[in-house]
Amino acid sequence: MSSVYVSSIDTAEHVPLFFPELKRRLLESELTKLHDLVPYIENTWINGMWNPSNWGHFNQAIRTNNDVEGFHNKMNHICQQANVEFSTLVKELHKEAVFIHTTAVHVFRGQTTRKRKPAQVACQDQLESLWEQLSNKKIDAFRVVKKAAGLITPQEYWEAEEESRADLDDDDH
Numbered sequence: 004m005s006s007v008y009v010s011s012i013d014t015a016e017h018v019p020l021f022f023p024e025l026k027r028r029l030l031e032s033e034l035t036k037l038h039d040l041v042p043y044i045e046n047t048w049i050n051g052m053w054n055p056s057n058w059g060h061f062n063q064a065i066r067t068n069n070d071v072e073g074f075h076n077k078m079n080h081i082c083q084q085a086n087v088e089f090s091t092l093v094k095e096l097h098k099e100a101v102f103i104h105t106t107a108v109h110v111f112r113g114q115t116t117r118k119r120k121p122a123q124v125a126c127q128d129q130l131e132s133l134w135e136q137l138s139n140k141k142i143d144a145f146r147v148v149k150k151a152a153g154l155i156t157p158q159e160y161w162e163a164e165e166e167s168r169a170d171l172d173d174d175d176h
Contacts, residue, residue: 019055
């Protein structure tokens with residue numbers, strides 16, 4: 004299953020080429036609960052409304068676009084409780100608005116405000132090496148996916164994203 008997930012970091016034109024092999028392996032596996040997932044992936048994400056060029060992350064260091072969830076998690080972390088008083092929420096939202104201005108200034112100057120853990124940096128470096136090898140035709144797309152699956156699994160990916168968000172929250176306030 005990690006190979007299906009990791010296929011998002013390969014080039015959009017390669018995904019349809021190696022998906023049949025991933026499909027075959029998954030359907031032949033003992034993961035019978037996932038067998039129904041294969042047609043959905045194929046019909047929606049390979050040949051359907053969304054194609055690999057819409058969701059691929061090839062040569063992208065940041066592989067998430069769920070800013071709303073990140074913001075929501077950040078506010079929950081800052082407030083540290085559910086059902087926050089309105090005045091407290093307004094005060095925290097004002098602080099965030101000031102911080103957004105500071106972030107925008109950094110972005111316009113070409114300065115990054117994102118911090119990454121050493122493990123994330125190492126993983127990204129290895130992915131970039133794989134992408135370079137693929138671009139130079141020293142490795143094929145299926146091998147990239149197989150090697151990348153060893154670098155990133157869904158659980159590790161989401162844990163890394165949560166750690167990254169927590170680091171940003173700590174640095175911001």
